Amino acid sequence: MQSSKVYIERNFKVSDVDDGLFSSFIEHLGRAIYTGIYEPEHPTADEQGFRRDVIELTKDLNVAMVRYPGGNFLSGYDWTDGIGPKELRPTRLDLAWRTIENNEIGIDEFSDWCKKAGTEVMAAVNMGTGTPKEAGYMVEYCNFSEGTYWSDLRRKNGHKEPHAIKTWCIGNEMDGPWQICRLDAAEYGKKALETAKIMKWVDDSIKLVVCGSSSSLMPTYPEWDRIVLEHTYEKADYISLHRYYENFGNDSDFLASFLDMESFIHSVKATADYVKALKRSKKTMHLSFDEWNIWYQQKHKNRDWERHPEILEDRYSLLDALVFGGLGITLLNNSDRVKIACLAQLVNVIAPIFTQENGPAIRQTIYYPFKSLSMYGRGTVLKPVIQTSTVNTKYGDAPVLHMSVVSDETNNVINIFCLNISSEKNLLSLDMRSFGNLSMVEHNCLSGKDLHMINSFDNPYAVVPLELEISNAKSDVFDVMIPAHSFNVLRFKY
Ligand code: AHR
16 A cells, blocks of 8 residues: 655645636547437437437536537538538538538537537637638628628528637647648748638637647647747637547556646647747737547548548547546646647547437546546646655656645635556545645545446446545544545545
């Protein structure tokens, strides 16, 4: 057994957490839309063809925004294909995923779905085949009230009220050679700036995300980010980060993925702050980590053109969920700069919600840590002092206990997220004297003997978090046993 100590001081505040940190992503890709959120023949389908079972599971996650419509799909997408009478919408080849897209769902339906699911659209405009002018038209269609060509067209299409989309991404992963009409950093920077000017002229209340590197592994990183920001600094509100992790066979390295995410965030912050200094700007650039998850990136195989094929349908294990929880903790700890984070994606495609066509929808293992973070990660992040041992990994020395502390001052609760990456249990001593006497109200723990266990349609609850026994005694110092290989939520009321 190992032991650790943590000191939590109520005045050591890092930042208030932005709701945007609990966002997600749905792309026109595989079965995310079709047979994911939308399946008119499904027994739970509502009057618009949306699966009510998926809406309920999404509501439970309390997702702030859902990025849409892509992803790589975005760079070949004409958003006007997805508006107007469904029978008149064109069927197109989606070159990004080699799929047939019949455009049954577009921005109007997706906005309706978001309302039903208790979330908001985070829209994205095409910077591949798309133009700044088309991006401006889309803002006008979605956000202008009435009396112009595009706003009146929206009204004619059944949406009298504007969609009022607040956050917009200018393109997707434009540094990637796989992107339809990739640009180099200066080309993208110039195009993004001109697009941003038009979009904000149409609606100056919107916030804009420019494309940072599509991963810290890109050879052009972080030069790409510097150049893009040098062009767009005064118009952009966020720069994006994308990063997926997978298990290459060494569980300790995989469990320490949060260290890599941490250093990625720090270097993007440093790059943005360099540009801030260069520009003598007063503005601090925020970060939008708008694609993060575990993804076993099989090569996309050439296949016959199909409608909504089963692609990127990763099935997540308990181990994946633990690593995922560690990444979520890191996002929280960086909430002073990371204001948006999108779990990529939400349904079927590398997703927490998994559906069967004409069948049930289940929660994958990663559903649970996301739900805990979204339920209890809102408030003010504190900076604890943690004394724990370390494990040497390919990302450096990783603390065996990786933690985030969030003080919810509205409800007088402290929520502590704690990942144990070790195969030994750990006796954690929590010193919270600055809060006075507290009572422990919950110890929710995701753990298990078999790290490779998954949830399936046959056994949908194989991996679920459990409520562990807690002591009733009031105190300001607590000893809590943290199980081996576990993701924990410890909650205290003061
Ligand atoms: O989320 C899957 C894909 O990953 C997205 O389409 C793309 O933006 C990223 O490479």
